Amino acid sequence: MAAVIGVVGPPDIVDAVAPHCDQYDGVTAMSLDYADEAEAPAIVEAQTENVAGWLFTGIGPYTRADRAGVLDRPAVYLPYTREALQLALIGLLRSGQPIDRLSVDTMSHNAVERCLGRAGVATDHVRVLPYRPELGPNDYAEFHRRARTGESGTTHAITCVPAVHEQLRRELPAIRLHPTRHAIRSTLRHLVLSMEEAALGHAQIVLGLIETSAGTSAVLRHITELSGCPGQRADGTFIVVTTRGRLAGATGDFTGLPLLERLAGVSSRVHIGFGLGRTAAEAEHHARRAVIRSRRVAPVAAVFSRRNDADLILAEITPAADPRPHTIDRLSQQSGISAATLTTIRDLDLRDSPLTAGELARRLGLQTRSARRILAKLEGAGLAERTGEAAGGARGRPATFYRILAP
Secondary structure (H helix, E strand, O other): OOEEEEEEEOHHHHHHHHHHHHHOOOEEEEEEEOOOHHHHHHHHHHHHHHOOEEEEOOHHHHHHHHHOOOOOOOEEEOOOOHHHHHHHHHHHHHOOOOOOOEEEEEOOHHHHHHHHHHOOOOOOOOEEEEOOOOOOHHHHHHHHHHHOOOOOOOOEEEEOOHHHHHHHOOOOOEEEOOOOHHHHHHHHHHHHHHHHHHHHOOOOEEEEEEEEOOOHHHHHHHHOOOOOOOEEOOOOOEEEEEEHHHHHHHOOOOOOOHHHHHHHOOOOOEEEEEEEEOOHHHHHHHHHHHHHHHHHHOOEEEEEEOOOOOOEEEEEEOOOOOOOOOOHHHHHHHHOOOHHHHHHHHHHOOOOOOEOHHHHHHHHOOOHHHHHHHHHHHHHOOOEEEEEEOOOOOOOOOOEEEEEOOO
């Protein structure tokens, strides 16, 4: 059964955000839009039994739901980052408008100043009102109106609040920021992982399989930091049973594995696979998948595998003489896409002409949703890039064109 993410916000942003949930296997979106963010707590309360996690399109509705005490499962909100502000500034510059007299709401002083500072723009006449829970749309709208008065008045109002933009757009030049694709993807990834951890509850079992040619005593001496009771199978594979927290501590929150370097000192071949699961059987299943992936990565490598996500390379050590060509297996590990699918894409020779998810779906004989997920994974692995969007005409979000760079 698919895990449901409730996407809460104004209709246009919900429509833009919800399709990103399709990039994750076993995850689907429930679009829950409102006319006023004050409706957010009631929406959450009414749908809380139908969702596994909440994705709010801004800090405002998230805070209202949080303060109302109706959030009892993983919940995140989309941040309005410096990148979103940069896009607005670029738009002003392209139309010949000044960008040194602005009023900006919701974002922090530091974020605004750093964004303008990197562009070499003085901030003497830039006014900022950061998010404060006690303020509503009327308060932010009045802030922008006041900032526009006087000799040093602002020329444009930049808001992150749809209701503020609606108030101001007929009174003064107003720009409404939207969350960037990068912010959406990174926030959604964090939410999916939080949902996975919540589903696992306290039974976050991690099982590790270690394949190496080193002697038993040498291996056991190094792996006790992960488990007080490591074991060894008849085929020589070492088994480690531990917890997610203990593995996170040994890997710097899954950013490296010093243990691998120590084992590499006693063996030229070390393959480690860690699997996370609700049960020992599920953890072992993921560990087997992880150790198979580790064999494809390098002679010495460690991989962490879990539900609903691409395998994570914890560490790898490759001999200096190995040129590491981008083989299909290597690209499969890098992108999380099956080698068979990558081989088909290569054989179709799609690198010269940009295409949409719909076109890729027709070429591969898949559903558009699956093709969209493949393109997102290719992009995340640096194997594809966005080249633009289709012209308007169709209802909803315009189709995105991608250029496939490999295999």
